[in-house]
Amino acid sequence: MAELTAETILAELRRIAAPDGRGNIVSAGLVSEIAVQNGQVMFALNTDPQHAKSMAQLQSFVQQAVEKIPGVKKALVALTAERPPQRAAAPQQGSPQALRSQGVPGVKYLIAVASGKGGVGKSTTAINLALGFKANGLRVAVLDADVYGPSMPKLFGIHDKPEASDKPGMRLKPMSRYGVEVASIGFLVDEATPMIWRGPMVMSALTQLLREVAWGETDVMVIDMPPGTGDAQLTLAQQTPLSGAVIVSTPQDLALIDARKGLNMFVKVNVPVLGLIENMSYFICDGCGKRHEIFGHGGARAEAKKLGLPFLGELPLDPLIRARSDSGEPIVVSEPASPHAATYREIAKTIWERLEQGAGAKPAPRIVIGD
Numbered sequence: 001m002a003e004l005t006a007e008t009i010l011a012e013l014r015r016i017a018a019p020d021g022r023g024n025i026v027s028a029g030l031v032s033e034i035a036v037q038n039g040q041v042m043f044a045l046n047t048d049p050q051h052a053k054s055m056a057q058l059q060s061f062v063q064q065a066v067e068k069i070p071g072v073k074k075a076l077v078a079l080t081a082e083r084p085p086q087r088a089a090a091p092q093q094g095s096p097q098a099l100r101s102q103g104v105p106g107v108k109y110l111i112a113v114a115s116g117k118g119g120v121g122k123s124t125t126a127i128n129l130a131l132g133f134k135a136n137g138l139r140v141a142v143l144d145a146d147v148y149g150p151s152m153p154k155l156f157g158i159h160d161k162p163e164a165s166d167k168p169g170m171r172l173k174p175m176s177r178y179g180v181e182v183a184s185i186g187f188l189v190d191e192a193t194p195m196i197w198r199g200p201m202v203m204s205a206l207t208q209l210l211r212e213v214a215w216g217e218t219d220v221m222v223i224d225m226p227p228g229t230g231d232a233q234l235t236l237a238q239q240t241p242l243s244g245a246v247i248v249s250t251p252q253d254l255a256l257i258d259a260r261k262g263l264n265m266f267v268k269v270n271v272p273v274l275g276l277i278e279n280m281s282y283f284i285c286d287g288c289g290k291r292h293e294i295f296g297h298g299g300a301r302a303e304a305k306k307l308g309l310p311f312l313g314e315l316p317l318d319p320l321i322r323a324r325s326d327s328g329e330p331i332v333v334s335e336p337a338s339p340h341a342a343t344y345r346e347i348a349k350t351i352w353e354r355l356e357q358g359a360g361a362k363p364a365p366r367i368v369i370g371d
C-alpha cells in the first residue's frame with residue numbers, strides 16, 4: 001500500500017464541496033495543516049461562526065470520509081474558528097465561545113490541573129485530587145489532555161485499550177479504575193511517538209475526548225493539562241468549558257515564575273483560578289526523620305497570598321508518593337490512612353466547596369502580573 005500522506009488526505013478532501021457551494025473545502029481554505037502519523041490523521045476545519053450548524057454536519061461527514069481512506073485508522077477532525085468574531089454576539093454552535101459555554105452533558109464541573117512547566121508533579125496531583133474527590137463521595141472523571149506525555153493510563157495502572165461505545169454519537173467508552181472514569185489522549189495516539197502538537201490539533205483531540213466519550217453522570221471532571229503556557233495550552237484554556245483551574249508549583253522561584261505564567265494564562269481567558277498547590281514542598285528524610293526544606297519551603301503560599309489567591313495546600317517530596325504512582329496505585333487509594341492522602345482529600349473538599357459556592361461562575365480576579 002502507498003504511504004499515507006497529507007497529500008492523500010487532501011486529495012480526498014478536495015472531493016468534498018464547501019458549504020457555501022463555491023468549490024471544495026480545500027480550495028475554500030477550510031482545512032488546516034494535516035498531521036498524519038501511524039494511520040492517525042488530525043486536522044481542523046476552520047469555521048465561520050455564521051455557518052456553524054452546517055459545519056457541524058460537515059465535520060462528521062468529513063471524518064467518515066477520511067476514515068474510509070485505506071490505511072487510516074482514526075481521524076480527528078475539529079471545528080475551530082481561527083479568530084473570534086469582533087463584536088460580542090450570542091455564541092454560535094461550533095465557535096470557540098460556544099464550545100466554552102456548551103458544557104459537557106452529564107458533567108457538572110470541569111477543572112483543569114495545570115502547571116507552568118513540566119515535572120512539578122501536575123499529573124500526580126491531578127490523579128490524587130481526583131481520587132480525593134471520589135473518597136469524599138463524589139462522582140469523578142479524569143481526562144488526560146497532557147499531549148506531551150499522557151501519563152494517566154500508567155498512573156491508573158490501565159493497560160488495555162478502551163472499547164467502542166454503542167451510544168449514538170459516541171465513539172468510545174471511558175475506562176474505569178478505582179471508581180473513576182478515565183480517558184486519555186494516550187488512547188487516541190501512540191504514546192511512544194512524539195508529536196508536534198499545535199493548538200487546533202490539541203483541541204481536535206480534546207473535543208473528541210470531551211464530547212465523543214460516553215461519560216457517565218459526573219460531579220467533577222479533572223483535566224490533566226499539558227504543562228506550560230504555549231499555543232496548545234491557551235487554546236485548551238480558551239475553548240474548554242472550565243469551571244476553574246488549579247495550579248501546581250514546586251517552591252523553587254523559577255517554578256513560581258512559571259506558575260505565574262500559568263495563572264496569567266487562565267486569567268487572560270477568564271477562567272477562575274481556584275488556587276495553588278505546592279508540591280514537593282519539603283522532604284522528610286527516611287534516615288534521620290528530620291524535615292528538610294530543600295527548595296525553600298513556603299514560596300507558593302507566600303506567592304498565593306501576594307496574588308490574592310487561595311493557597312490550597314502542600315505536599316512533601318516523599319518517595320512513597322512516587323513509588324505508589326509508578327505502580328499504578330496512587331497514594332490516596334493505596335495508603336488512605338497516610339497524612340498525604342488526608343491532604344489530598346482536604347484539598348479536594350476545599351475545591352468542591354469553592355465550586356459549589358459559585359467560584360466557577362464568578363469572573364476571575366483582576367490581577368496584573370509582569371512576566
Ligand code: ADP
Nearest residue numbers: 118119120121122123124316317318321322325
Ligand atoms: P508533571 O505532570 O508535572 O510532569 P508528574 O506528576 O509526572 O509531573 O511527576 C514527575 C515525577 O515526580 C514522577 O516520577 C512523580 O512520581 C514524582 N512526584 C510527583 N510528586 C511527588 C511528590 N510529592 N513526592 C515524590 N515524588 C513526586
